[in-house]
Amino acid sequence: MLRKLTPVLLTLVVVALGITALAARPERGDPDRGADFVVLAGVAGLRWDDVDPESTPTLWRMAEEGSIGSLSARSAHRPTCPVDGWLTLGAGNFAAWNGSRVAGGCPATGVTVEQPDRIGANLPDQESVVAYNQDKLAWGATPGALSESVRCSVAIGPGAAVAAARPFGRVDRYAPALPADPAELLGSCVLSIVDLGIVDGADRATRNAQARQADAQLARVLAARPPRSLVLLAGVSDTDTPSRLHVAVANGPGWERGWLTSPSTNRHGYLQLVDLAPTALAALDRPVPDRLFLGRAAVPIDGRPADLRTAIDERTDADREAGARRPVAGWFFTVLATAQLALSVAVLPLLRRARRHAGPHGPEPVSRRVVAAVELLLIAAALAVPAALLADVVPWWRGQHPGWWFSAVTVALIVGGTAVVRFSPGHDRTLGPLGAVAGLATLVVGVDVLTGSRLQLNGVVGYSALAGDRYAGLGAVGLGVFIAGSLLCGGWLAQRAPRAWRPMVMVGVGSAAVVVVGSPYLGADSTGAIALTAGVSVAAAICTGGWLTMSRLAWATMAGLALTIGFAMIDLRRPEAERGAVGQFLAAFGDGTGGLIVHRSSAANVETLVNSPLTVLAVAGAALVWLALLQPWGGLMRLFGIYPAIRAAMAGTGVAAGIGGVLGGVALDVAGAAGALVVPMAALAALRVLDHATDRTQPGGRPSVEAGSGAAGGPSGGDRPGGGRTPGAVGPGGAGQPSGDAGPAGASDSTTEAGDGCPDARGETETAGSVAAGRPARVPAQGVPASTVVPTA
Incomplete structure (x- = not known):
């Protein structure tokens, strides 16, 4: 009865902890900062390095009195051209102007603004732009949704006309240029866009001159x-490539410092x-059309440095890091994929020759030095992504050649991490490097998440603003590394525990990982937490041996579904602005717009699948596992047994x-990041297991076991004088005790680490192959000479 209830209890534990982690939400700032008027002023291309007390004194004073931030001027096209930025501003959604454009460039033609009267204006192309955004683009934006949400709006300048035009092209009030005294015009409607x-340009003198004009x-x-007005200033678009972060300032009552x-x-x-757009409507106390807007109302948060120069320098540094990240990230993942492919090819001949001959004749084994060198390379490859994440502790992006600085820091961290693993206690054991690497990876990602994910924001292996x-929590690469590291740590710890306790150990470690991933205070990835719950349930179900039966798979599926349903019920009860991805999808599905979200996710999956170097890592890792490691000569099946x-x-x-990649819209990125850690460690452990696959017990010597012998020629196992190797075979005394590398208290790795070589009540021992098959294979414990014992396959 206890055996039957165990899956139920474990499922309840995982689900309860997961829902507890996902249910809490961070406190939001008070959005009730009302205003009678809102003025949205935009300057295309304005960045924080353009702001200083001499060239832009007005903007400097406005920023000193108000609240500031870095603006991601993203639209439906990249780069965000000025016309795309203004259109996105008025739509409250990712929009783009239709028209021919070269890759990475902007349309050469301007926007036609007609003035049939002296009051408003008309954009004749607006209806075709609306049709283009709703029919051709994945975001379903409605240009003019902001102006449709107020009774009257003012536009000053051609860019403002694009933002203020209603879906049928009408601009309520329009002036082609700012009047000498704009007070009457700005006070004629509650919403003004300027x-x-x-x-x-890249020339500093030119940029300063243009910034000075905008400041005037x-x-x-x-x-x-107007009185009681909120003025929002924004750098609404890019003006060159690559994209940059731009200026955002809010000045008004309740938005101070x-x-x-x-x-x-x-x-x-x-x-x-x-x-x-939603910020303007929230300030005016107008209802926000959440079905049309993807954005959420901004709020001011305390914590800005008292000195404005310090605050602006921080924004400028973030822009510099985000700008340097993209090219460095591209070549880093390309080099990583190439290196792991080359290492996979180099491991193949070692796998073929790692299994030693039992007889007096056979092929010469690979040199111990070569094997040791390959092991170090496998460890270094597995630590590459955690080292690249940790490299952001050093401000490499401030150097003249940021790519070289990042390379130097990352290589140094890889070398240091490899040395820590190499000289850590238990390195000579079969699972020693795997446990150490998994622990380091989990520690790096976990500490970063617990301290606010500062290394992932704009980091090379993180995500870009x-x-x-x-912008916060775990990114796709971090999620993959954390999933792999935490589950391998759980497996390593569970393997050292008695068999009956292994599911508990796996659930304990996995549940803690689910909390870290799913908590909105930490990882803030509800879909990642759901995916990890399914993975933990599967791991807990089969960690004692045997196959993934239908009943075990059913319990794992039920755990994931229960967590999803529980969190969805909680998420749907929240205000719309505070819902997570699950709640947003279910709400959209209920009001008939769920298909649009599915379309966006599908398009994102396809784009990432085609363009991401992590796809190569995922496919190459799967190929190595399937075509080599899982073959009879590959060693992985023996390791699993x-x-x-x-x-x-x-x-x-x-x-x-x-599951995490598909639900998160990042295709194989999560799997690629996880594979970059798991596959090298699987290959290393397989090499060590194969090195002892045909060992025999030698009379007069102490037997050893795979779990306690090192493939690199360490001090354990048969490398001792007179030491023999007998994995899963009968000891020299023929009394039925399992052979093992006798530790300080006479214990062997087969009992403390493998846990599956212990004799049962009838004096018989489970072999590696029997554990893999989920059934005990009986080996006679008495009457069999040691020299005639057949090695387990």
Whole structure:
């Protein structure tokens, strides 16, 4: 009865902890900062390095009095051209202007603005732009949704006309340029949108001159602003490639001296262009059309440095890091994929020759030095992604050649991590390097998440604020590494525990990982937590040995579904601005727009699958496992038979990484990051197991076992004088005791680490092959000479 109830109890534990972690939400800032008027002023291309007290004194004073942040000017096209930025501002959603454009460039033609009367204006192309965004693009944006949410709006300048035009093209009130005294115009409607010009070019003198002109325009706007008004200034678009972070300033009652943030970023000092429209409506106390808007209303948060120069330098440094990240990340993952492919090819001949001949004749074994060198390379390859994440502790992006600085720091960390693993206690054991590498990877990602995910934001293996996909918590690469590391740690610990306790150990470690991934205070990845729950359930179900039966798979599936349903019920009860990905999808499905979310996720999966180097890592890792490691000569099946908890951990990693990638819209990125850690460690452990696959007990010597012998020629196992190797065979005394590498207290690895070589009540021993098959194979414990024992397959 207890055996039957165990899956139920474990499922309840995982689900309860997961829902507890996902249910709590961080406190949001108070959104009730009302205003009678809102003025949205935009300057295309304006960055924080363009702001200083001499060139832009008005903007400097406005920022000193108000709240500031870094703006991700993302639109439906990349780069975000000025017309795309203005259109996205007015849509509250990722939008783009239709028209021909070269890759990485912007349309050459301008926007046609007609003035049939002296009051408003008309955009004749607006209807075709609306059709293009709703029919051709995945975001379903409605240009003009902001102006449709108020009774009257004002537009000054051509860019503002694009933002203020209603879906049928009408602009309520329009002026092609800022009047000498704009007070009357700005006070005629509750919402005014002002185009203050453009700042472009790489020349600093040119940018300063253009910023000075925009600042003079801003001074006239601030002087004529209506009473009780909120002025939002934003760098609404890019003007060159690559994309950059831009200026965002809010000045008005209740917006004094803080950082700007929004629920769409959940990161202090960051907001998106799509957040400006709901911010304006929230300030005016108008209902926000959540079905049309992807953004969320921004709020000021305390914590900004008292000195404005320090705060601006921090924003400028973030922009510099985000700009340097993209090219460095591209070549890093390309080099990583190439290196792991080359290492996989190099391991193949070692796997073929790792199994030693039992007889006096056979092929010469591979040199111990070669094997040791390959082991170190496998450890270094597995530590590459955690080392690249940790490299962001050093400000490599501030150097003249950031790519070289990042390379130097990452290589140094890889060498240091490899040395720690090599000289750690238990390195000579079969699972020693696997446990150490998994522990280091989990520690690096976990500590970063617990301290606010500072290394992942704009990090090379993290996520970029320029992409606009994620600003806080765990990214796709971090999720993959954390899934693999935590499950391998759980498997390593479970393997050292008595068999009856292994599911408990796996659930304990896995549940803690689910909390870290899913908590909105930490990883903030509800879909990742659901995927990890399924992986933990699978791992707990098979960590004692045997196959993944239908009943075990059913319990694992029920755990994932129970967590999903439980969190969905809680998430749907929250305000719309605070819902997570699960709640947003279910709400959209209920109001008929769920298909659009599915379309976006599918498009994101396809784009990532085609363009990401991590796809190569995932496919190459799967090919090495399937075509080599899982073959009879590959050693992985033998490893799984001797260490069922490791097999369970790797199976759970595959399940969780696959589900997490699909649900997160990142295709094989999660699986690629997990494979970069798991596959090298699986190859290393397989090499060590094969090295002892045909060992015999030698009379007069102490027997050893695979679990306690090192393939690199360490001090354990048969490398001792007179030491023999007998995995899963009968000891020299023929009394039925398992052979093993006798430790300080006479214990062997087969009982303390493998846990599956212990004799049962009839004096018989489970072999590695029997554990893999889920059934005990009986080997006679008495009357069999040691020299005639047949090695387990």
